[in-house]
Amino acid sequence: MRQKSAAHGNRGGGRRKRSPGRPRSEQARLSILSSTLKLLGENGFSELTIEAVAAHASVGKATVYRWWPNKAALIADAFASSTTRKLHFPDTGSVRTDMSQQMRQLVKIFRSRRGRIVSAILGAGQSDRDVIGAFRERFMKPRRQEAYDTLRRGILRGELCEDVDMDLLLDSLYGPIYMRFLIRHDKLTPDFVDRLCELVLSGACPCRNLPTPGMS
Amino acid sequence: MRQKSAAHGNRGGGRRKRSPGRPRSEQARLSILSSTLKLLGENGFSELTIEAVAAHASVGKATVYRWWPNKAALIADAFASSTTRKLHFPDTGSVRTDMSQQMRQLVKIFRSRRGRIVSAILGAGQSDRDVIGAFRERFMKPRRQEAYDTLRRGILRGELCEDVDMDLLLDSLYGPIYMRFLIRHDKLTPDFVDRLCELVLSGACPCRNLPTPGMS
Amino acid sequence: MRQKSAAHGNRGGGRRKRSPGRPRSEQARLSILSSTLKLLGENGFSELTIEAVAAHASVGKATVYRWWPNKAALIADAFASSTTRKLHFPDTGSVRTDMSQQMRQLVKIFRSRRGRIVSAILGAGQSDRDVIGAFRERFMKPRRQEAYDTLRRGILRGELCEDVDMDLLLDSLYGPIYMRFLIRHDKLTPDFVDRLCELVLSGACPCRNLPTPGMS
Amino acid sequence: MRQKSAAHGNRGGGRRKRSPGRPRSEQARLSILSSTLKLLGENGFSELTIEAVAAHASVGKATVYRWWPNKAALIADAFASSTTRKLHFPDTGSVRTDMSQQMRQLVKIFRSRRGRIVSAILGAGQSDRDVIGAFRERFMKPRRQEAYDTLRRGILRGELCEDVDMDLLLDSLYGPIYMRFLIRHDKLTPDFVDRLCELVLSGACPCRNLPTPGMS
DNA sequence: CAATAATCGAGACGGTACGTCACGTCTTCTT
DNA sequence: AAGAAGACGTGACGTACCGTCTCGATTATTG
Structure with a gap:
């Protein structure tokens, strides 16, 4: 669903050694997610192509596939990352x-x-x-x-x-x-x-x- | 949504002249619709291809396209044609x-x-x-x-x-x-x-x- | 090496039944072969891409792959189809x-x-x-x-x-x-x-x- | 054709200052060359990938590219480095x-x-x-x-x-x-x-x- | 009965997007 | 500074379907 690997950037708790190699580009990740939402809002699911997402995000297609196994996982992640902070329940007494x-x-x-x-x-x-x-x-x-x-x-x-x-x-x-x-x-x-x-x-x-x- | 043409098989009201040429094959129509339902039930919408429907129904692809403008119309028709006759409302007094x-x-x-x-x-x-x-x-x-x-x-x-x-x-x-x-x-x-x-x-x-x- | 199938257009000798379906496009075939030779002459083998051949021939990539299994077969066929009619041996007495x-x-x-x-x-x-x-x-x-x-x-x-x-x-x-x-x-x-x-x-x-x- | 730089390992004439930094790894060089020959012998030129050479030699891809500008230079060097010392001409009198x-x-x-x-x-x-x-x-x-x-x-x-x-x-x-x-x-x-x-x-x-x- | 006409199965066509692979470059940490 | 690792943007790969198009064959009505 989410990223295929959480190997990078995990410093939660203990002193984890960061895995070797160039770290994942946070910029690319965000660009992909926001491009996904934009295109999804414009054209609907079936018209959304990973090719277009990559192009719109100025990112290689392989970078999308490296982190999301398919279109569904991508839009699920994109949606989750944007979940509105609103929608709170008031407390009016009724x-x-x-x-x-x-x-x-x-x-x-x-x-x-x-x-x-x-x-x-x-x-x-x-x-x-x-x-x-x-x-x-x-x-x-x-x-x-x-x-x-x-x-x-x-x-x-x-x-x-x-x-x-x-x-x-x-x-x-x-x-x-x-x-x-x-x-x-x-x-x-x-x-x-x-x-x-x-x-x-x-x-x-x-x-x-x-x-x-x-x-x- | 439905068939593109009603030129054939129209027996509405009296003695209409049947248009010349080979009439539409009812067998092909039924075979296509039932293949559609079968494949739809197996694999879901996005995995359903018209190519597969035609192959499974032993029908030319063009025959599908001749009568249904797109996949959506096809599955809508297939679904409608199979709509259960059940689901009646009883009259129990309550x-x-x-x-x-x-x-x-x-x-x-x-x-x-x-x-x-x-x-x-x-x-x-x-x-x-x-x-x-x-x-x-x-x-x-x-x-x-x-x-x-x-x-x-x-x-x-x-x-x-x-x-x-x-x-x-x-x-x-x-x-x-x-x-x-x-x-x-x-x-x-x-x-x-x-x-x-x-x-x-x-x-x-x-x-x-x-x-x-x-x-x- | 040559075409994957010789099913079409074979009327050699007997009265062969032509296989069903749309026949192979001779125009596409020739366009592909000549585009191959042209691009091969310009850029050499390793720079020759099937993508470019198809584009230059105004042909779908799949049409190339339908008839030639790989780049090597394609250039072999293209070369053969263009073999110079010249290069005759004279008979001068010596x-x-x-x-x-x-x-x-x-x-x-x-x-x-x-x-x-x-x-x-x-x-x-x-x-x-x-x-x-x-x-x-x-x-x-x-x-x-x-x-x-x-x-x-x-x-x-x-x-x-x-x-x-x-x-x-x-x-x-x-x-x-x-x-x-x-x-x-x-x-x-x-x-x-x-x-x-x-x-x-x-x-x-x-x-x-x-x-x-x-x-x- | 050969190495891009001769900055390292030059001991020609006198006490040259060796340039600073980690010296080039002779082991990596040899491993790359022999991996190249091995893979070249197995699969031919067009199947030889630098990715595979680096992996087979347990070497970073960048290390290959640092010393050889392209695949051609690499195989040329690999070939040259292995050139048989044999193939001498005898002197038999005829x-x-x-x-x-x-x-x-x-x-x-x-x-x-x-x-x-x-x-x-x-x-x-x-x-x-x-x-x-x-x-x-x-x-x-x-x-x-x-x-x-x-x-x-x-x-x-x-x-x-x-x-x-x-x-x-x-x-x-x-x-x-x-x-x-x-x-x-x-x-x-x-x-x-x-x-x-x-x-x-x-x-x-x-x-x-x-x-x-x-x-x- | 022949001519006309529309359908049929089949399958090739020009395309588009797929998901993969290797390219050559880069950014990180380690040696 | 070079090393291994591995992510990056790029672009070709070969495949799968798209929806359209030509075929020969079939099946009806019309003349």
Whole structure:
């Protein structure tokens, strides 16, 4: 997924001897990654050629292949290296507001030029498990950890059931966004996000769990 | 998207004159479509080559290109031609049961060998609007029409609000399934479907819309 | 050495069925061969790239590789297809004059732009037996057959021993020319040819050195 | 052609200051040269890569390039450094025996594993004047000087004309050997050498063909 | 029945990008 | 300063498919 070798520049912890030979060019690495993102945003995954990436980065094709085994690994790495520092969860005192605000940010990104890259990653990920894995680990997981915290605050405040299935709840909140983002069958607006939050979170409210249909 | 020409085999309305020349070979058409599905299921979209399809179908490459403008149109057609006749919505008298049963069928398909094809379509669709369009029109839309009927029955029975946003509701039900199917971050089980239905539909229940948080 | 397949265009003798598919393009073939000769004459063997040949011939690289397995086969074929129709042996009534005149023609070719090609062939032939084989069979052999005839006429006229070793004699005549041509340690002039003929042929006379022509 | 710099290891005349820094590694030099010969004998010129030479000699690539400007210079040097100390001309009292014996030795080398190297050199020399130049200067010229002496002894003994063209004569003797060696159209046997000597030297006799040695 | 016309399988065509290899240069640390 | 190591930009390699094109053969309608 990542670099084929971490032999260079590793001075983590002990006094590692640097491996001999010319060290990897950090400049080339960065240039390749940013060229990848640029071209990916312009033309989509299937039009992205390593030849073009190398040319645009003023780098030899072999240098790309030396460090990334294939196109999928390259874009996964490029995406991960650029992951937005934004998308934080606020703490407003209301689960629904917290979630809604973060989800609006996500939608904003999906609708921006970066959204092109995300959909390229998810598309490529359908035929390459490393790519989809990188998306999960580097993009999704960190945010989900924060989301857990947000939900937990809601539980403490009594806004959510104590025994709520957080994964189910979060997938119910984000799933529709991903669905509209990927299938493009309907609008992906801030208003949609709000109504989605209302619908799903109202089902997760503890006060009185409405009886399931047919049981009343 | 479909065939480039409908000159042959058109028997729509009365006694049309068949155009001269050798008619299109139905056998070749079927052989191409089934070869496409087979290879798509084996290797994914990006590994699918028209060269291989033609060879596997014992057909000239030009015959493929004569009827389908590109790979995307081909797999869209192949997929559509094979769309399961199943996936019907039952009418059990309960919205939740109706939806739950259909969604379970969908999940079953997603987890079967055909799921590979669906994910290939959706993945390819991220860089080809024709493909994702074909998926929407031929796979999703017909089912959604049926789903509208199912929801409408629920409304009549009083199980759902009269003013429920059906698109929002359906996306909330199916979105999490697509999300888990595409991102593969969590299990896609029948139990998940049930709990998902419970969560979402309980939020769409009319009886008493719980006040939105902070408004009570 | 030659084309990988002779499946096309063979109507020699019987009524052969032509193999199916688009027939080989004669125009492409000729364009490739002449481009090869041109570039070979300009830059020598090691600078000759198939990429350049294809580009110069306005032909796809694959078309070159489809018919010639490697560079050596290509230049062997190109050389053979261009073999000079000249280099005939005259019949003046004197072995020495006959040989001398033909050898002068050969030297003239060696010193011309075509000589560059010949030396490239012989050079490449040192690491590829097919190339040197093509040179022997297509260039050398036909001329040697004519040379035998010339020598035989000399024997009949009494200019040469009856039991002369014709191969030895011919190698003695041509070897020095090839040597100077390839090692370039000394001039390759018409005068050199004449004195070479005199030296060698005087040694092939049965009993007494025949006087040089025109001196008797 | 040779080393780019003679800064090191010069002990010519007196107490020269050795230039500072680490002296050139004689071991590396020898290892490179012998690796070159080994690989050249195995695979021919065009398959010989500097990369492989360096790897086989356990030497950095830059070390090769520091001392030899290109592949041609390298193999020329490698060849020269290994030039057989043999190939001397005997002094038997007969030109023909002297020449014949030396030529037999040459043929023996041509037919040995070292012949592979010689033909690689001559082949490479067709597209690189430095290589063929090195062959002339280091291999051919020294022997030719000895050959002149041998011929001069023959003149003094009356075996050869006084005004014989020694270059023509030597090319007539060696040319056929090189021709058969390079074009491989006929056998290169000791017997061939003998008959070649007889043919050519009998033509170089001043007035009458001297009887073959041992027959007088 | 012959002529016309469009399809078929086959496969060569001019291209583009692939992923690999060697080139000759460079940058690092070690000797 | 030379050494081994090995990454660098460059460019040709030989391959795989692209989508187009010519073939002869086949199968229909039309005259």
